[in-house]
Each structure stands twice: as structure tokens, then as C-alpha cells.
Amino acid sequence: MEFETMAGLKRTHMCGQLTAANQGETVTLTGWVARNRKLGGVNFVTLRDRTGIIQLAFNDQSDKKVFEKSEQLKSEYVIAAVGTVLLRTPENINPDMKTGEIEVFVSELRILNGAETPPFYIEENIDTNDALRLKYRYLDLRRPDMQRNMILRHKVAKLARDYFDEHGFLELETPMLTKSTPEGARDYLVPSRVHPGSFYALPQSPQLYKQLLMLAGYDRYFQIARCFRDEDLRADRQPEFTQLDMELSFTDIDTIIEINEGFLKKLFHDVLNLDIQTPFQRLPYAEAMERYGSDKPDTRFEMEFVNISDAVKNCGFKVFTQAIEQGGSVRCIVAKNLGDKMTRKTLDQLAEYVKTYRAKGMAWIVVEKDNLRSQITKFLSETEIQDILDATGAQPGDAILIIADKNNIVYDALGNLRLEVARRFDLIDKTKFNFLWVTDFPLLEFDEEENRYVAKHHPFTHPVDEDIPKLKTTPGEVRAKAYDIILNGTEIGGGSLRIFHTDLQEQMFEALGFSKEEAWERFGFLMEAFKYGTPPHGGLAYGLDRLVMLLAGCDSIRDVIPFPKVQTAAELMNGSPSPVDQKQLDELGIAVTVKPEKENEQK
Amino acid sequence: MEFETMAGLKRTHMCGQLTAANQGETVTLTGWVARNRKLGGVNFVTLRDRTGIIQLAFNDQSDKKVFEKSEQLKSEYVIAAVGTVLLRTPENINPDMKTGEIEVFVSELRILNGAETPPFYIEENIDTNDALRLKYRYLDLRRPDMQRNMILRHKVAKLARDYFDEHGFLELETPMLTKSTPEGARDYLVPSRVHPGSFYALPQSPQLYKQLLMLAGYDRYFQIARCFRDEDLRADRQPEFTQLDMELSFTDIDTIIEINEGFLKKLFHDVLNLDIQTPFQRLPYAEAMERYGSDKPDTRFEMEFVNISDAVKNCGFKVFTQAIEQGGSVRCIVAKNLGDKMTRKTLDQLAEYVKTYRAKGMAWIVVEKDNLRSQITKFLSETEIQDILDATGAQPGDAILIIADKNNIVYDALGNLRLEVARRFDLIDKTKFNFLWVTDFPLLEFDEEENRYVAKHHPFTHPVDEDIPKLKTTPGEVRAKAYDIILNGTEIGGGSLRIFHTDLQEQMFEALGFSKEEAWERFGFLMEAFKYGTPPHGGLAYGLDRLVMLLAGCDSIRDVIPFPKVQTAAELMNGSPSPVDQKQLDELGIAVTVKPEKENEQK
Structure with a gap:
């Protein structure tokens, strides 16, 4: 098939933008053929782009060549069409279609590209198996409901950037190739070629860098940051995920809460046209457990x-x-x-x-x-x-x-x-959005497996001042200056004020069972930094994927991530991870010590 | 030393925001002590935050305890101060200081944290050795010139996001854990734990994903995206760098150029208050070589x-x-x-x-x-x-x-x-900002080492239509639908229209010396995708670090990246890359095959 180009044509409108107000205008449209039906000698072609669909009409008034060309159009063909916007006759108006009052009578048609029959329909809410959707993700992403999700995600990120910029936050980029600090989840490692035997780690969060930015006097930082955890994936986890991350200096908890309530209020107003009441309820951890048995209670x-x-x-x-x-x-x-x-x-x-x-x-x-x-x-x-x-x-x-x-x-x-x-028994009012702060978390919890205390949030969380003496005596009773933000029983974010004195940071690592040497070996650069004038600071991070998922009303974060991975951390579309050339391994000074699985098996 | 907290205090102003208009107001300020001088029984303390510095005064009118506390203040101590804004007497006005008309007479002073003497002065344009600056990056970043650079970077990114959002571009996140495609620069690899013997690669650019987003109907995409290349570092390269990346469907080169000229015009206006003339000159590659011997001529x-x-x-x-x-x-x-x-x-x-x-x-x-x-x-x-x-x-x-x-x-x-x-001979007018598009690049260039043609831009660049037949006969003569944007002799960005037909993409790989099998093995998912209705599309990417560097008037991109790496790709602050625990390697099924260098040697 010979295809045409758009030479000499320039799109004038997106499909979904046209209304009856455009009656009589000559328009140039581009997009994908959704359907091509012949009814009583007329070819009705619905054309789709990101904004919606519109009907193109070809009939006995059409140029013969244009009409004949319109007969060749199949689903997902890519075309450009020049035509006149006409009002439909009353009996032909389609009230279910945003552009249902009009159609475009086409005078020029160009077929820019053909399409084989897709493996599933490009329609809303199709019931297709997940593996097929992910293998042909570019087609799955062409479905209008997925497009709405992605556009929503863009809007949420844009709104967050506008809001935090207005509130004096600077978006500063922190490194992706960083240091492995084996406290917390499992790191993804990146072998160094220049320093054989050494490795970078991909960041689990920008935690230490954002604290260093506070130390460096940036006062208010935020970032929409990619984070990585090499954990066995549960339904709602991804090996790489996105945090809306922030940190403030010279702050108290109230200020952080107030700024974030303002953000969520604006987000829900602008995105869902929903007014949520602030301030949100605050519930100390102990009370949340007593009343709901959960640190993320659903209060609907x-x-x-x-x-x-x-x-x-x-x-x-x-x-x-x-x-x-x-x-x-x-x-x-x-x-x-x-x-x-x-x-x-x-x-x-x-x-x-x-x-x-x-x-x-x-x-x-x-x-x-x-x-x-x-x-x-x-x-x-x-x-x-x-x-x-x-x-x-x-x-x-x-x-x-x-x-x-x-x-x-x-x-x-x-x-x-x-x-x-x-x-x-269907007791949950699904129209409610119940926000809640849970505060005063325990600083530490005892890990039976490791037979030591581990940090409930992370080792940089500041203890409640009056509980500091208990760090040495009854560490399990020390409360943290930490807070989580809960929406309808889901934790959407959390944060804390941070330790900012070297000696308290040392005490914290001691409570976690580190010797002074171990603590300095791993986190020495941070404790050294604390000596040079560290301001009091604290912050918060949202799981952006989950927040967008709740706003979009989806059940899985996969539906709000353009190219997600499956439970085995593989991407079905391009087949990654995959074996690499021996030359690449040699350059890195590493070798594979296990027999590789057969390619693509179990992915 | 016992430190105080901010309990009961809330900052009312940033230091640099105060002017004579605030005379008589009670303000609460926070920040770092820049200097503490005693002159005629008065302690003058300059306080610094992100916005600037202001003078605090303590004298015989001061509360005795407050005065005594002010005598303890050393450089980089972190304090909060409550006081009254006073006009300085005319002879004490400092015209070199933004807040030089006023000072704050302090009624309450809290020392929030102390500071050891920093290894270098926290001042503008200090002449300190680079290694020291990078080891104590958090102090280097506290210097006012570095803070200006970072704030500028935030502004540039914000402005780009506003501009491209207004022009219908969606910011969509593409994966960081992706597939190694050994055509181009060297990949950073990430071993997979779930699929031993397999590896992810960190993206050299979001090229394929953004093309797939066009295929998926997103029409206009952009992203400020982290990219990775494991190359030997030259002065102005970093292993991870940031691209301002975009892609458009149903576009021609003129539209891409017009949108980007609009962006650069707005950027220079809003950031540097400079009006640049558009449209920019366009110079075909062949002419640029004839006239300047360079595809990035400095036309100042x-x-x-x-x-x-x-x-x-x-x-x-x-x-x-x-x-x-x-x-x-x-x-x-x-x-x-x-x-x-x-x-x-x-x-x-x-x-x-x-x-x-x-x-x-x-x-x-x-x-x-x-x-x-x-x-x-x-x-x-x-x-x-x-x-x-x-x-x-x-x-x-x-x-x-x-x-x-x-x-x-x-x-x-x-x-x-x-x-x-x-x-x-100083012939360059440094006040000029000369922009230039270089167009009609060769599609391929002959690589003597590999003894084959390689892509001048990348293998997805569309040939000029009339040159397509030459792909099989005289590939060296085929021109590309590619364009670079040059500023003062530096390439700040580049892009092209892309191939969007499977058969032309196959021809391109053939011209690069790939067998059909090799091409499909590596890029099969893309060529398969092209079959399902791919729109004509093209895009452009800026090196954001370099663009910000030019706007900031710096000589090195290191000065506009918060936490850069040195020439050996090491970060001097946290010592990454570093050896990891044997347990981590075992879990990944890899082993180090070379004797590790002594830690930190040569970094």
C-alpha cells in the first residue's frame, strides 16, 4: 500500500474540540479510524484523537476518488481529512457523543498509514487479558479510558508543580546513581565500569539528598522523583515508582500539614471538582489502633x-x-x-x-x-x-x-x-473522600527476625523530644515526630521531622543496634554534614501513582503508569530484563554466576 | 552546647525580602550567621537565607541575655531572631546590599544549631579546589552564586513545563528500568534478581517510549527526563544528565521549529529579560560545513x-x-x-x-x-x-x-x-545570543572502526523522502529530516522527524549493516508496533544542563547540577560507587571478576 504525506496540510482542530459553533468552517483533522460503516450509500467514518471522536461523512456528493478512498479505510488507519463542518439533521443527532450534533463532509482525504487488525478492540473498559494488554501497551494506551488516566496524571503533576512553586518550593533534581545503604528495602545495583567491583544503587527515595539540600540552605525543596525498590512485587507495587517528595526548613508539623491540606484541597477541587473540608482530623497512632486496629483506618x-x-x-x-x-x-x-x-x-x-x-x-x-x-x-x-x-x-x-x-x-x-x-454488607459510601492524619507513630519497632529494633519510618526520623531519654532505656516506647496522610483507608503519603544533630543521629543508630563504626561507615557523610550548621527540617512524600489511582477511580496503579511492569518485574512489551552481550559484562568486570533462565520464561 | 527549638516561633519573612517599607514591623527571621562583628560595643550579625542577607543589631539597649547570646554566634550557626525593623542612619546605609537601608534590632534570639568552621568560605566565587567543593557539596551549594544557579534551574524547568503544557504537551513518565539496545553509547546495566542473568538498562534517552506514546495517540508529549550514558567523561559530560524531551504527531519540521523558537524566546525573556529575534536563521549542514567547517558554528x-x-x-x-x-x-x-x-x-x-x-x-x-x-x-x-x-x-x-x-x-x-x-584576539561579543538551526544532516556516517555506516543522529531518523532510494546505493549521500539548535556555537538540542513505517525502518537497519534477524531481535517490538497505525511524528530534545549553564553564564554543567559526579563518575560526597555486601551480589546471581581497586583510590 502506498501512503500519502501531510505535505501542504496543517491540522486546524482536534476532533473532540469541534461543536455546532464550527458549522460551515473548513477544517483539517487527523487521527485514527475508529469505525467505518456504510449506510444507504453513505460512508460514515468515525475519527479519533486524544480529545474525542467525530463523524466524517462521504456520499454521492463526494468527489468520486475521495469516496472510493474512504471505502478502503479500516480500523486504526491513520488519516488526515479536510472538510466542512455540517449540522446533522435532528433525527441523526447522537446525544451520547460529545460531537454528536455535527459531522464533517470530507473534500480531501489522505491515508497516512495503514493498520493491521489490533489484537483487541480500541474501546473503553474492554475485558482483555492483562498480559495481552501489556505486550501491546501502545494499543492499550490508545483506549480512551487509559488516555483519560494519563491526561489526569499529567494534570496532577502540573498542579502539584504549580502549587509547590507558588509556596516557595524549588524543584531540584537529585542523583539516580547513588550509594547503596543496606538499611531499608533491597537496592537495585548498577555496576561501575570505571571502578570495577564497585556499584551504584538506584535511590529508594531522595531522603538523604533532600536533607542535604536543607543543610545547604534551599529552605523548601520538592521533586517528582523516580524511586526504586527491588522487592517481591505485590499487586499494587512496581519496581520503579514515583514520589511527590518535599522537604522544608525551620518548620513545625503544623506548617507541613497546613501546606499539604491546601495542596490536597486544590487538587480535589481542580481535578474532581470536589470541595474537601480542611483541616483534616488528626489521630494519634495509639488512638487509631485502639479504635480501628489500624494505622490507616478507613473512616467512611x-x-x-x-x-x-x-x-x-x-x-x-x-x-x-x-x-x-x-x-x-x-x-x-x-x-x-x-x-x-x-x-x-x-x-x-x-x-x-x-x-x-x-x-x-x-x-x-x-x-x-x-x-x-x-x-x-x-x-x-x-x-x-x-x-x-x-x-x-x-x-x-x-x-x-x-x-x-x-x-x-x-x-x-x-x-x-x-x-x-x-x-x-456494602457499608462504605463510595462518594466520600475521608482524609486523616495519623500522628505520633512509634519511632522503632522490634524485628523478631533480625532480633533488633528497626526504624518504623526511617533512621532519620526525629523522636518526640520528651521521649529522647527512653532511646537508651525503653526504645519501644519512643514516639516519633512522624505523620501519615490517609485517604479512605489507604496511606497516600507520610513524613516526619528529621534528626539534625550529629549526636542524636548517633544515638538513633545505636538504638538500631549499629556500632558507632558501622554507623559512620554507612552514614558518615550525613553525620559529618550535620556538624556544619544544619537547620531543623522535615518533609513528606506522597506515592504519586497511588494518589493518581485514587483520583482516577482505578483499582491498580498499573492503570495510571504509562509503561508498568508485571509481578515478576518484567516489561512484556520490550522483553526487559534481557540477557546482554558478554562484552558488556567483561567491561563491567562482572560475571553471571547462575544459569540464566530460558528467555521470557515465566515473565 | 545546648540548642534551642523554634517552639512558639514562626518565621514571618525571608531575610532578603525586607525593605525600608517594613520599618517598625516586628519580624521573625531564620537562617545562617554569615558574619559577627563587634563595632563600638554593638554586635552586628549578618543573617543569610536563600533570598539574601540582612543585618541584625545587638547593643546596650538589648536585653542583657540576648546581647550575651549574640556574642556566642559564629559563622554558619543556625538561628532564629525576633526583632524590629529599623532604618539605618544615612551614614550607615550600605548601597551594595539589597537590604542595606535597614537592620533588625533583635529582642529574642535562639541558637538552633552550632557549626564547626567550614573547610572553605561560604561566599561568592571562591577559589577553592574542586575536589573539596564536591566533597562538601552541601556547603558549596550554600554559597549565594550556587544558590542562584539552582534557583535558575528550577525556574527554567518550571517555565518549560508551563510553556509546553499550554501548547498541548502532556508530561508522561517513561521507564528507567528498560532494555539494553547496544546501538549508540554504552548502557548502564542493572542486574535483575527475579530473572538471574538478565539485565535492565538505564535509558540513554526516552526515544523509543516517546515514539510509542505517539503511536498510542498522545499527540504531544514532553518530559524532563533523566538519561544515562556510561561513556568516558569529558569536561562537560555527566554519567546522568537531564533532557527536556518532546515529541509531536502529525507535525512537520516548521511546526516543531516554531514551537521551540517560541519556547526559547519566552525563556530568554522571562529568565534573562532579553528579547531574542525569531525566526532563527536556518543553515543546511552542507552550507554550515562550507562556511564554518562545523555543524555547530558560532556566528557571533x-x-x-x-x-x-x-x-x-x-x-x-x-x-x-x-x-x-x-x-x-x-x-x-x-x-x-x-x-x-x-x-x-x-x-x-x-x-x-x-x-x-x-x-x-x-x-x-x-x-x-x-x-x-x-x-x-x-x-x-x-x-x-x-x-x-x-x-x-x-x-x-x-x-x-x-x-x-x-x-x-x-x-x-x-x-x-x-x-x-x-x-x-577577543573577537566574540559576549553579550550576543546567536541562535541557529542546522538542518539536512547526513542520515549516516561511515565508521572506520566498525567498517559500516552508523546513524548520525539515531536509527529512527527519517530520511529526506527524495533520498530514500539512495539508502541502497549511496547511503552516505542520504540526507536526514534532522535539525540541531545551536546557541553561540554550542549544540543545545536536536531532533528529527521519525521513521513510522515498518519497511522503511527495516531498510534503515539494513543500511546500518544489520541482518533482518538482528534488527528484529533488537527492535522487533518497535517494528511490530509500527504495523498498528503509526502517525507521522517527530520531536526534539534539549540538554537541559547545558541550556541552564549557558543561561547562568557558567563554564561547567557541574555548576548547575546539585550533586554532580567527577570525571571518574564518582560522587565525592558519599563515596559512590562503592563495594557492596556479598549477600547482595549472591541475590543477583553475579560475581565480581576483577580485583577491586582500593577504596576511593583515584576517585
């Missing part, structure tokens, strides 16, 4: 925890009393008005569900009009039952779901049960 | 080439006639009014200089009032001499500098000689 529905340990501490039900005796607790949620729906089968399924979270089981009391339905009331006295009803405020029609165990298991199992009940 | 001065081959083709000077007989040429430049300065010593130095560019020597004729000074006129007839004078238009006082050789050596040597003469 209630069903908060009730601690009934006091009511049952002397009861005849060993599961309860033993949990309490071993330092644990007995807690429950009340499923309001769901008593009827809590059939034995459903209750058994929920009891099975909580085992995923290491709970040994779930007890339940369904409050009916005249009696209680329960497997445990036989172990309880009248008073104990009454105390439970008083504590929970449960009314006829309600169901009380109870977990007894060590506290961390109770939190986890009951917190997830709360979410499961909400999902199962 | 003239001294264009004159071809005097015809005049000397039969002369008695063997060097000239042999060059012409062997297909070369004899060309010269005229150094106007520099005859007097062309002493024998200078001429010998210039003759030595051209040898760097493989010229065997330089001939010269200095036109004096009554005679010619030259080492070669004795070999020339009167007519030949007159023909040279006529061709060059040389007048008494001028010097004619001549190179005879193969054409590519003449171009290179004489082109560089032209620049050297201009530098040496």
Missing part, C-alpha cells in the same frame, strides 16, 4: 472497636480469660442492624477470614428481639452479658463480633474483620 | 571560510596541489586587521594548534601595506597571489590563514582555528 464508616476485657475478665470462657491473663485483650465491633444477615454460614466464613490474620477464632453475639444468639453466652453470667451490652450499646438487630488474643493480633484481625464486614 | 563573529582551491590548483606549492589532487581542498579564513598581531611566534603557535585537529600545518599570508609577509608566496605566481587576494577580499592589515588537506580535516582544523583566533 464507623464500627469502632469496643474493649470488653473488663466485662469478661472473670468469665467462664477460657479463651477470653487466658487472652487477658497473657497481657492481651478481648475486643469487639458491633455490626449495626446486620443481625439478620449474620447467618451461621456467614459467621463461620468470618471466623475463617480472621484466621488469615492469626486470630484463633471469632466469637459472636447476635442480639435478637427477645434473646441472644451466640455460641459463648452459655459461659457468661447475666451480669457479664449485661456489661457487654452496656459497653457496646448493642441493640436488637445488631451483631457483636469478638476477638480475644494478644493485642497486636486483636488489632490486626479485628481491624481487617471491620473492613471485611463493611465490604461484604 | 564572521571569519567565514574561503575556498581558494581554484586559485592554487596549479601552483608550485606541493602541499596545496597534492591536497587538491587527492580530492581535498585548500581553504582559508581572513583574520581582519590582525596582521600586526600575527607575529611569527603567534603564527607558529596557531600552526601547532591545528595539528591537534590532524592538519599537517598552516600556511599564512599577512597582507602588509606594501608587501606580503608569507612563507609560501615564493611558490606562487603573481596571478595566483592576486586570485587569492580577490577571492578572500583581504586588505592591508589582514592575515590569511590557510589549511590544505582532505576536506574533513580542512573543515575540522580550519573551523577550530577560526574559534581559536576569535578567542585569542
Whole structure:
């Protein structure tokens, strides 16, 4: 097939921009053929570009050659068309189509490129297998819903840049080829050719560089930064992801929160036309755990925890009393008005569900009009039952779901049960956007595997001042000047004020079990830097992919990343990662020590 | 030393923002102590932040404790100060200081952090050794001139994003972990843990992805993108650098040029307050070589080439006639009014200089009032001499500098000689910003080492349509739809229209000496993609670092990159690249095959 060029033509409009107001104008359009239908001797060709679709018409009034050429057009052919905008007759108006009042009568048509039949339809919300979508990502990205997602992503990034620029933040680029600091997730490494045996690491975040920029006096920094973690991928993770990252000097937590509430308010207003209320609720970590068993509670529905340990501490039900005796607790949620729906089968399924979270089981009391339905009331006295009803405020029609165990298991199992009940019985108002700050996180948590404390956020987080002495005595009780921002039960960002004195940073590394030598070997350049006039500073980072995903109403961050990778960290389109030439390895002074998998196997 | 916090204080102004208009206001400032001088019982402390410096005053009116605390302040201490803005008495006004009309009488002072004496002064334009500056980059970046550079960089990036957004470009992120395609520069590789023996490559540019985005219908894309090339570093190269990258569909060269001239006009206006004239001159490659011997000519001065081959083709000077007989040429430049300065010593130095560019020597004729000074006129007839004078238009006082050789050596040597003469005799007007498009590049150039044609730009560049048949016959003569943008003799960007048909892309790889199988193995995903409706498209990319460097008036891109690397691709601050734990290598299934250098040696 011989193709034509656009020589002498220049596009005048995008397809989706035309309206009845353009009636009578001569326009030059370009794009992809969506459909070509013949109806009563007329060829109707729908033309698609990034902005939408428009109908082109060819009929017996058309130049014969143009008409004949229009008959050759197949789906996804690339064309340019010159024509006149005409109003459709009333019976032909298509109210479902943005440009449905008009069509373009074509006087000149050029076929710029042909197209083989695509492996799937270029339409919205197609049900195609993921691997095929990703192999032909360039076609998947041509679908209007994916285009909307990508355009949304551009808008979010642009709006963030405008907002933070207006608030005095400088976008400064930090290195991608940096130093491996094996504290945190696994690094991606890059062998050095000039220094054989040495490696760069790709950054897990710009954390240290942004702190150094504060030290260097830049006052307010932000960056939309690519970050890398070589972890086994869960559904919603990517080996490379994007952070909206910021850092401020001479700041307190309130200032950081205020600036970011302003950002989110503007974002939701400009992108979703939605007014969200600020300031957001702030919930200390301990309270979040007590009430929701989670440091990222979904507050679009209630069903908060009730601690009934006091009511049952002397009861005849060993599961309860033993949990309490071993330092644990007995807690429950009340499923309001769901008593009827809590059939034995459903209750058994929920009891099975909580085992995923290491709970040994779930007890339940369904409050009916005249009696209680329960497997445990036989172990309880009248008073104990009454105390439970008083504590929970449960009314006829309600169901009380109870977990007894060590506290961390109770939190986890009951917190997830709360979410499961909400999902199962459709208690979540999907139109709500509930924002929440969780504050006062523990600074450290004990890692059983490593048998030492590890940083809950990262080792640069500032302890709450009054807790600093506990670093040496009871490190598990030290609170951090850290905060996460939660939207509808998803953590969309987090941050902290940072340590900015060398001696406190040394104490922190000591609490993490590093010898002074180890600490200086790994992070010496930072602790050295702290000596030369470091301002108090702190910051925050959003997971941009996840934020855009929530704004777009998607279920996976894959749908808001142009070229994502699959669970095995492979890209199906170009087949990376892939074997390389021996010469490349020789130059780097490295060798592959394992037998390579067969190419593309399991990817 | 015990430090204080900012509890209860909130900064009201940045130091450089205050003016006489703030007289009488109570302000809270933060920053670094630049100097602390005692004069007649008054302590004058200059406080510095990103916006500038201001003088704080402490005297016998001060609270005694505040005064005593002010005596402790040393350079680079971090402080917060509350005080009143006062006008200085006329004799104390400092006209060299932006805030020189005022000072702040301090009522409350907090020392937030101390500072050891920095290894160099935190002042403008200090003369410190580069290695020290880079090791303590966070202090180097605190110097006001470096801060101006970084702020300028932020402004340039912001302005680019605003401009291209307004012109319908979407900023879309392309992957950093991508596929190694060994055509072009050397890739940085990233070993895959999940697929042992396989590697990702860091992108040399987003070239293929941006083309796929055009295929996917995004119409106009741009990105400020990090790129990587593992090449031996020259003075002005970095292993990671930043491109301002764009791509357009359904475009011609004129549209791309027009959009970019608009961008540069706005950039120079908004950043330097300078009006540059558009449209810029366009010069075909062949003409640029004929006139300047360079595809990036500096047109701020003239001294264009004159071809005097015809005049000397039969002369008695063997060097000239042999060059012409062997297909070369004899060309010269005229150094106007520099005859007097062309002493024998200078001429010998210039003759030595051209040898760097493989010229065997330089001939010269200095036109004096009554005679010619030259080492070669004795070999020339009167007519030949007159023909040279006529061709060059040389007048008494001028010097004619001549190179005879193969054409590519003449171009290179004489082109560089032209620049050297201009530098040496200060012929360049440094206030000029001369922009220039060079067009119609050769598509291919012959690589002697590889004994095959290689792409002058890259293998995706579209040939000029009428030259396509020559791809099979005389590939060296095929011109490309490529263009570079030159500023004052520096290439600041370049681009091309791209191939968008599978068969032409196959022909191109064939011309590069790839078998069909090799081409499909490496770039199959792209050629497969081309089958599904690829629009005509093209684009351009700027070297952002270099552009900012020229705008900032710096000599090195290091001065506009926050954390650059040195010539050995090492970062002196954190010591990367560095050895990693054996466990990390084992997980990746690789081993180091060379004896590692001693750590930090030669970095």
C-alpha cells in the first residue's frame, strides 16, 4: 500500500474540540479510524484523537476518488481529512457523543498509514487479558479510558508543580546513581565500569539528598522523583515508582500539614471538582489502633472497636480469660442492624477470614428481639452479658463480633474483620473522600527476625523530644515526630521531622543496634554534614501513582503508569530484563554466576 | 552546647525580602550567621537565607541575655531572631546590599544549631579546589552564586513545563528500568534478581517510549527526563544528565521549529529579560560545513571560510596541489586587521594548534601595506597571489590563514582555528545570543572502526523522502529530516522527524549493516508496533544542563547540577560507587571478576 504525506496540510482542530459553533468552517483533522460503516450509500467514518471522536461523512456528493478512498479505510488507519463542518439533521443527532450534533463532509482525504487488525478492540473498559494488554501497551494506551488516566496524571503533576512553586518550593533534581545503604528495602545495583567491583544503587527515595539540600540552605525543596525498590512485587507495587517528595526548613508539623491540606484541597477541587473540608482530623497512632486496629483506618464508616476485657475478665470462657491473663485483650465491633444477615454460614466464613490474620477464632453475639444468639453466652453470667451490652450499646438487630488474643493480633484481625464486614454488607459510601492524619507513630519497632529494633519510618526520623531519654532505656516506647496522610483507608503519603544533630543521629543508630563504626561507615557523610550548621527540617512524600489511582477511580496503579511492569518485574512489551552481550559484562568486570533462565520464561 | 527549638516561633519573612517599607514591623527571621562583628560595643550579625542577607543589631539597649547570646554566634550557626525593623542612619546605609537601608534590632534570639568552621568560605566565587567543593557539596551549594544557579534551574524547568503544557504537551513518565539496545553509547546495566542473568538498562534517552506514546495517540508529549550514558567523561559530560524531551504527531519540521523558537524566546525573556529575534536563521549542514567547517558554528563573529582551491590548483606549492589532487581542498579564513598581531611566534603557535585537529600545518599570508609577509608566496605566481587576494577580499592589515588537506580535516582544523583566533584576539561579543538551526544532516556516517555506516543522529531518523532510494546505493549521500539548535556555537538540542513505517525502518537497519534477524531481535517490538497505525511524528530534545549553564553564564554543567559526579563518575560526597555486601551480589546471581581497586583510590 502506498501512503500519502501531510505535505501542504496543517491540522486546524482536534476532533473532540469541534461543536455546532464550527458549522460551515473548513477544517483539517487527523487521527485514527475508529469505525467505518456504510449506510444507504453513505460512508460514515468515525475519527479519533486524544480529545474525542467525530463523524466524517462521504456520499454521492463526494468527489468520486475521495469516496472510493474512504471505502478502503479500516480500523486504526491513520488519516488526515479536510472538510466542512455540517449540522446533522435532528433525527441523526447522537446525544451520547460529545460531537454528536455535527459531522464533517470530507473534500480531501489522505491515508497516512495503514493498520493491521489490533489484537483487541480500541474501546473503553474492554475485558482483555492483562498480559495481552501489556505486550501491546501502545494499543492499550490508545483506549480512551487509559488516555483519560494519563491526561489526569499529567494534570496532577502540573498542579502539584504549580502549587509547590507558588509556596516557595524549588524543584531540584537529585542523583539516580547513588550509594547503596543496606538499611531499608533491597537496592537495585548498577555496576561501575570505571571502578570495577564497585556499584551504584538506584535511590529508594531522595531522603538523604533532600536533607542535604536543607543543610545547604534551599529552605523548601520538592521533586517528582523516580524511586526504586527491588522487592517481591505485590499487586499494587512496581519496581520503579514515583514520589511527590518535599522537604522544608525551620518548620513545625503544623506548617507541613497546613501546606499539604491546601495542596490536597486544590487538587480535589481542580481535578474532581470536589470541595474537601480542611483541616483534616488528626489521630494519634495509639488512638487509631485502639479504635480501628489500624494505622490507616478507613473512616467512611464507623464500627469502632469496643474493649470488653473488663466485662469478661472473670468469665467462664477460657479463651477470653487466658487472652487477658497473657497481657492481651478481648475486643469487639458491633455490626449495626446486620443481625439478620449474620447467618451461621456467614459467621463461620468470618471466623475463617480472621484466621488469615492469626486470630484463633471469632466469637459472636447476635442480639435478637427477645434473646441472644451466640455460641459463648452459655459461659457468661447475666451480669457479664449485661456489661457487654452496656459497653457496646448493642441493640436488637445488631451483631457483636469478638476477638480475644494478644493485642497486636486483636488489632490486626479485628481491624481487617471491620473492613471485611463493611465490604461484604456494602457499608462504605463510595462518594466520600475521608482524609486523616495519623500522628505520633512509634519511632522503632522490634524485628523478631533480625532480633533488633528497626526504624518504623526511617533512621532519620526525629523522636518526640520528651521521649529522647527512653532511646537508651525503653526504645519501644519512643514516639516519633512522624505523620501519615490517609485517604479512605489507604496511606497516600507520610513524613516526619528529621534528626539534625550529629549526636542524636548517633544515638538513633545505636538504638538500631549499629556500632558507632558501622554507623559512620554507612552514614558518615550525613553525620559529618550535620556538624556544619544544619537547620531543623522535615518533609513528606506522597506515592504519586497511588494518589493518581485514587483520583482516577482505578483499582491498580498499573492503570495510571504509562509503561508498568508485571509481578515478576518484567516489561512484556520490550522483553526487559534481557540477557546482554558478554562484552558488556567483561567491561563491567562482572560475571553471571547462575544459569540464566530460558528467555521470557515465566515473565 | 545546648540548642534551642523554634517552639512558639514562626518565621514571618525571608531575610532578603525586607525593605525600608517594613520599618517598625516586628519580624521573625531564620537562617545562617554569615558574619559577627563587634563595632563600638554593638554586635552586628549578618543573617543569610536563600533570598539574601540582612543585618541584625545587638547593643546596650538589648536585653542583657540576648546581647550575651549574640556574642556566642559564629559563622554558619543556625538561628532564629525576633526583632524590629529599623532604618539605618544615612551614614550607615550600605548601597551594595539589597537590604542595606535597614537592620533588625533583635529582642529574642535562639541558637538552633552550632557549626564547626567550614573547610572553605561560604561566599561568592571562591577559589577553592574542586575536589573539596564536591566533597562538601552541601556547603558549596550554600554559597549565594550556587544558590542562584539552582534557583535558575528550577525556574527554567518550571517555565518549560508551563510553556509546553499550554501548547498541548502532556508530561508522561517513561521507564528507567528498560532494555539494553547496544546501538549508540554504552548502557548502564542493572542486574535483575527475579530473572538471574538478565539485565535492565538505564535509558540513554526516552526515544523509543516517546515514539510509542505517539503511536498510542498522545499527540504531544514532553518530559524532563533523566538519561544515562556510561561513556568516558569529558569536561562537560555527566554519567546522568537531564533532557527536556518532546515529541509531536502529525507535525512537520516548521511546526516543531516554531514551537521551540517560541519556547526559547519566552525563556530568554522571562529568565534573562532579553528579547531574542525569531525566526532563527536556518543553515543546511552542507552550507554550515562550507562556511564554518562545523555543524555547530558560532556566528557571533564572521571569519567565514574561503575556498581558494581554484586559485592554487596549479601552483608550485606541493602541499596545496597534492591536497587538491587527492580530492581535498585548500581553504582559508581572513583574520581582519590582525596582521600586526600575527607575529611569527603567534603564527607558529596557531600552526601547532591545528595539528591537534590532524592538519599537517598552516600556511599564512599577512597582507602588509606594501608587501606580503608569507612563507609560501615564493611558490606562487603573481596571478595566483592576486586570485587569492580577490577571492578572500583581504586588505592591508589582514592575515590569511590557510589549511590544505582532505576536506574533513580542512573543515575540522580550519573551523577550530577560526574559534581559536576569535578567542585569542577577543573577537566574540559576549553579550550576543546567536541562535541557529542546522538542518539536512547526513542520515549516516561511515565508521572506520566498525567498517559500516552508523546513524548520525539515531536509527529512527527519517530520511529526506527524495533520498530514500539512495539508502541502497549511496547511503552516505542520504540526507536526514534532522535539525540541531545551536546557541553561540554550542549544540543545545536536536531532533528529527521519525521513521513510522515498518519497511522503511527495516531498510534503515539494513543500511546500518544489520541482518533482518538482528534488527528484529533488537527492535522487533518497535517494528511490530509500527504495523498498528503509526502517525507521522517527530520531536526534539534539549540538554537541559547545558541550556541552564549557558543561561547562568557558567563554564561547567557541574555548576548547575546539585550533586554532580567527577570525571571518574564518582560522587565525592558519599563515596559512590562503592563495594557492596556479598549477600547482595549472591541475590543477583553475579560475581565480581576483577580485583577491586582500593577504596576511593583515584576517585
